[in-house]
Amino acid sequence: MNHNINPVPLSGLYKVRPFFTPGVIILTLIALNGLVFVALRFIFGIGYVTNLSNEYPWGIWIGIDVATGVALAAGGFTTAALGHIMHREEYHSIVRPALLTAMLGYTFVALGVVIDIGRWYYVWHPLIYWNPNSALFEVGICVMIYLTVLYIEFLPIVTERFMGRVNFPKFLKFLNKPVEWLLEKLDKGLSKTMFIFIIAGVVLSTLHQSSLGTLMIIAGEKMHPLWQTPVLPLLFFLSAVSVGFPMVIFESVIASKSFGLKPEEKILKKLGNMVAPILLIYLAFKIGDMFIRETFHYLFELNIHSIMFLIEVIVGVIVPLFMFLSRKAIKSLTITFWASVLVIFGIVINRFNNFIVAYHPPYSFKPYIPSIGEISVTIGFVALLILLYRAFVMFFPIISVQPKNNAQIITANNYEVLNEK
Amino acid sequence: MDRRNFLIKTIGIGAAATLGNTNESVATPINVLSEDRMGVLVDTTVCVGCRNCEWACRNSHNIPTPPLEDYKNRSVFKEFRRPKEYSYTVVNEFSNPQNPLLPIDVKFQCMHCDKPACVSACIVGSIDKLPNGSVVWNSEKCIGCRYCMVACPFQIPAFEYLTPIEPSIRKCDFCIERTKEGKLPACVEICPVEALIYGKRSEIIKIARDKIKRNPQRYIKHIYGEYEVSGTSWIYISSREFDKIGFPKLSNKHAPGVSEAIQHGIFAYFVPPVLFYSMLGTLMWINKRKKELDVEEESNES
Numbered sequence: 247m248n249h250n251i252n253p254v255p256l257s258g259l260y261k262v263r264p265f266f267t268p269g270v271i272i273l274t275l276i277a278l279n280g281l282v283f284v285a286l287r288f289i290f291g292i293g294y295v296t297n298l299s300n301e302y303p304w305g306i307w308i309g310i311d312v313a314t315g316v317a318l319a320a321g322g323f324t325t326a327a328l329g330h331i332m333h334r335e336e337y338h339s340i341v342r343p344a345l346l347t348a349m350l351g352y353t354f355v356a357l358g359v360v361i362d363i364g365r366w367y368y369v370w371h372p373l374i375y376w377n378p379n380s381a382l383f384e385v386g387i388c389v390m391i392y393l394t395v396l397y398i399e400f401l402p403i404v405t406e407r408f409m410g411r412v413n414f415p416k417f418l419k420f421l422n423k424p425v426e427w428l429l430e431k432l433d434k435g436l437s438k439t440m441f442i443f444i445i446a447g448v449v450l451s452t453l454h455q456s457s458l459g460t461l462m463i464i465a466g467e468k469m470h471p472l473w474q475t476p477v478l479p480l481l482f483f484l485s486a487v488s489v490g491f492p493m494v495i496f497e498s499v500i501a502s503k504s505f506g507l508k509p510e511e512k513i514l515k516k517l518g519n520m521v522a523p524i525l526l527i528y529l530a531f532k533i534g535d536m537f538i539r540e541t542f543h544y545l546f547e548l549n550i551h552s553i554m555f556l557i558e559v560i561v562g563v564i565v566p567l568f569m570f571l572s573r574k575a576i577k578s579l580t581i582t583f584w585a586s587v588l589v590i591f592g593i594v595i596n597r598f599n600n601f602i603v604a605y606h607p608p609y610s611f612k613p614y615i616p617s618i619g620e621i622s623v624t625i626g627f628v629a630l631l632i633l634l635y636r637a638f639v640m641f642f643p644i645i646s647v648q649p650k651n652n653a654q655i656i657t658a659n660n661y662e663v664l665n666e667k
Numbered sequence: 668m669d670r671r672n673f674l675i676k677t678i679g680i681g682a683a684a685t686l687g688n689t690n691e692s693v694a695t696p697i698n699v700l701s702e703d704r705m706g707v708l709v710d711t712t713v714c715v716g717c718r719n720c721e722w723a724c725r726n727s728h729n730i731p732t733p734p735l736e737d738y739k740n741r742s743v744f745k746e747f748r749r750p751k752e753y754s755y756t757v758v759n760e761f762s763n764p765q766n767p768l769l770p771i772d773v774k775f776q777c778m779h780c781d782k783p784a785c786v787s788a789c790i791v792g793s794i795d796k797l798p799n800g801s802v803v804w805n806s807e808k809c810i811g812c813r814y815c816m817v818a819c820p821f822q823i824p825a826f827e828y829l830t831p832i833e834p835s836i837r838k839c840d841f842c843i844e845r846t847k848e849g850k851l852p853a854c855v856e857i858c859p860v861e862a863l864i865y866g867k868r869s870e871i872i873k874i875a876r877d878k879i880k881r882n883p884q885r886y887i888k889h890i891y892g893e894y895e896v897s898g899t900s901w902i903y904i905s906s907r908e909f910d911k912i913g914f915p916k917l918s919n920k921h922a923p924g925v926s927e928a929i930q931h932g933i934f935a936y937f938v939p940p941v942l943f944y945s946m947l948g949t950l951m952w953i954n955k956r957k958k959e960l961d962v963e964e965e966s967n968e969s
Contacts, residue, residue: 293828300751300825303816331947333954364811364834375808377792379927382814386790445947449940464788464818464926467917476925607822608915609749
C-alpha cells in the first residue's frame, strides 16, 4: 500500500482551534451579503438586482458563476482520468480533494443557473423538452447528469465516514443496524460499479466543457472576431484541461496552509510538470486560429478588446507556460504554485472575455457593467463554496495527511480515539 | 393586378397556409420551411411615420396603450428606439440626404427569419417557425434562460426582467392569432399608406424586385431580408443604404449553421460519445491489469 493515501477528516486536528477563525467569519459575512441579494432577486425579479437588459441578456452570473465555475471544476475529471483511467496510484491522494471541488463547483454552477433563469422552477424542463440543435441543451443535460455522477462518486467517502460508526441517539437507536447494513450494501455495490461512473464523468466533462464553447458561436457577428471562431469548442476544452491540475495545485497548497499541514510537494510538482504541454497545445491552437482567420490586426487597435485579449494570452498562458517550463519549477513549489495561479487567472479572464467583453449587441445604448447585486452574489457564492469546502474536509475523509513528516498531525487511528471521547 | 386586389387575395392564401398546414402537420411539420410561407414587404420610401402600426400592435396584443391620437406626436423620433417587452414594433426616423424635407421612416419588429437563430438556440424548443412563416414563442416550455436573446442577430426578443414569477420572452408573433382567422396582421391592416404589403414571401420578393426595376432612382438595389441570414419573412426596400437606417450588416449565412454543424458533429447519432466511452473503458482496464501483473511479478520474484 502507498502510505501517501491516508485521507482523514481534519476536524480531529481542530481540538485546539475553533471552526470560526477570523477568515471564516469574514467569508460568512460575504456569503450572507450575497444571499440577501439572492433573496431580493427571487422576490422582485432579475431586473431588480442585476444590470441585465434586452441588449445584454447574459451577465457575470452566466459568464463567471456558470462558465468559469465549470472550467475551474475541471480538476475533477482530469484527476479522475489520471488517477483512475491511467491508473496512476501515486496521484490517488489528490483525486478526493479534486472530486470535492468538482462536486461543490458544479453544485454552485447549478445554483448560478437557477438564480439566473427567469423561471427557475422549470430548471428541469430540458429533461423532458428536448432541442438537440441547441448547444445550451447539451450543456444543460450534460451538467445535470454529471452533477449526479459527481454525487455518486462522492458517496463512497460518505459510506467510509459512517460505516461502523453509526450511532443514533436514544430513541432512534433501533435504526443503527439497518442503516449500517444499508451503508455496507451501498459501499459494496458502489465499489463494484464505480468504474462506470468514473468513465461517464470523463466523457460527460469532455462533452460539456467543449459545448460551453459552442454556446457563443450562434451569437455570430455579435461577438468580437478575436474570440468568435468555429474552433471555440476545442479551445474551451483544451483550456479546461489545462486549468484542471493548476486548480488542484492551488487548492492543495491553500488548504495545507490553512490547516497547518505539509503540502504534498512531490505530487503537486509532478502534476505541475504535466501542465506545460497542455498549455502549449492550447496556445498553439489559439494562435493558429488567429493566423487562419487573420485576426491579428485587431490586436493593434488599442481598445478594451485587444487589451483584454493580450492579458488573457500573455499573463494567463504564456507567462505561466514559461514558469512551468523553467528548471526552477522542479526545485520550488512556490514557482509551481504561482504559475498555477496565473493559469487560473487566465481562464477566468478568458471566460469573462468570451461571455462579457466580446459580446457586442448591434444596438447598445449603454455598456453592461455588473451591478453591486450581481457582484455580491458572485462573490458570496465563492465564499460559500470555500466555507463548504472547509466544512467537508473537516467532516469527511478527503485530504491525506503524511504522518511521519509532521509531529503535530494526528493520524487516522488517533483521530478515531479523539472522536470517540 | 392592383394592390388592393392583391392584398385581398393574399389574405386568403395566408389563412390557407396557416390553417391548411396546421391540419396536415405531418406533411409540413413545424420548423420545416413551407413554400407558401407568408411575409411582409416594407417600403420605407412610402412610410410616413404615423406610428399607427405601433398602436394597432399594442391594441391587438392586449398591451395597455395611450389613445391613437397620442401617436401623432413626432418628438419620439428624436431618439432611436428599439422594440421591447411592451412594444413589439417601433418606427424610427432617419434623415434623407437626397431630400431633407422627406425623412425616412422605418418600422422595425421581429424579422421572422427563415432559419431563426432563436429557434435553434432555445434550450427546450419553446420557439417555433410555423408553416405560415411566423416565429412564435410558447409559454409552457420556456425556462427564461434568454439564450434566444443572445442568439438573435436582430436583437429582438425582450424579457420581463422585473417579473419575479413567470416572466415571459416577448416579441412580435406576426399576429398569429389574427392570421389564423384569416385576418391581416394588425400593423398591415391599419397602415394608411400601404407601406406594408402582406403576401406569400415568394410573391412579395417579386413585387420588391419589380418596384426597384421600375423606379431605379427611388430605390437602392438591395432587398434587405432577401438573403440576409439566409432570408427573413419581413423584407425591406429603401432609398438609403440599410446600415444608415438602423439595420445591422449581416452575412448571408444563417446564424445557426455553424453551431448546429458542430453540435451534430459531436453527437452524430451518439457514435462519438459511445466510442470515447468504450475507448476510456478499455484504457482503464488495460492499465489496471498492468498494475496487477506488476504486483504479481514482484511477489513471484521475492
